[in-house]
């Protein structure tokens with residue numbers, strides 16, 4: 359049995375799911391194009407949407423692209439296809455970060471329907487959580503999910519949690535003193551009328567107790583924010599780590615972080631990244647142990663749903679490079 363041709367509706371399903379991924383400052387730094395006449399999609403980082411001050415190496419950008427790639431895989435499974443992903447498939451074309459081949463049938467039997475539902479439900483929740491502990495068996499399940507993506511999930515105890523929050527607080531202090539970063543971060547916050555960036559309504563309050571250094575996107579405390587409120591007493595943190603630190607590892611970590619965020623969502627949890635310390639090389643090193651490359655730190659727990667954040671509309675695009683066929687519909 360051959361695979362049915364990828365129709366317009368299938369493509370829309372795939373690309374809508376990819377676009378729902380989290381991304382640094384909601385920059386949505388991916389370009390995903392079908393290769394006409396094939397069952398392949400090419401994935402490239404968007405050249406014009408990245409954060410040179412906070413992310414000069416492009417690591418967070420590739421984490422975001424990896425998260426979109428994972429959503430694409432989940433949507434492909436939902437459509438009854440078995441996606442085959444090749445990361446950085448062409449040494450001569452480093453901008454081509456992944457190719458997703460959707461020829462494969464029958465569907466992936468390991469696919470988890472609840473992850474597809476979670477794609478649209480997941481949002482960053484910057485509110486205080488209730489403090490209800492996350493059950494140990496759920497934490498174990500989350501850690502196993504990350505392992506399947508070639509990364510590991512470190513769940514810190516009380517002392518390590520305190521240390522990670524202190525490193526994040528130090529990053530937050532540095533961010534406020536760094537005018538280039540403040541300018542950059544502010545440029546991604548808006549009144550809610552743009553397809554990229556974060557609407558001010560999706561930003562959360564500061565923690566009145568000072569324990570949880572949530573990110574102040576508007577910088578230096580100058581812009582108006584909601585009044586500070588007390589956050590949960592014991593933050594449950596989780597850190598995605600990889601063994602190595604090459605672009606392929608960032609793409610893997612991006613897929614791993616999205617798998618764990620979706621699974622957490624499917625289990626009724628809310629999640630909120632605390633990425634500030636990962637944006638300062640010395641603080642990032644201090645977050646991990648000898649053999650760990652820290653990639654993504656987040657807080658999880660029970661609490662209110664985050665506010666929605668817009669996504670760019672699927673627009674007509676050029677065919678993937680090197681192809682002649684322009685007859686197919688693109689998004």
Ligand SMILES: Cc1cc2nc3c(=O)[nH]c(=O)nc-3n(C[C@H](O)[C@H](O)[C@H](O)COP(=O)(O)O)c2cc1C
Nearest residue numbers: 380381382383384418481482573631632633634667
């Ligand atoms: C690599 C990365 C780093 C992020 N860092 C932070 C952060 O430090 N603080 C924060 O509140 N959100 C952070 N986010 C969440 C994004 O702001 C969020 O995904 C984006 O605004 C889209 O909103 P959504 O997650 O609700 O769909 C990060 C996301 C990614 C992928």
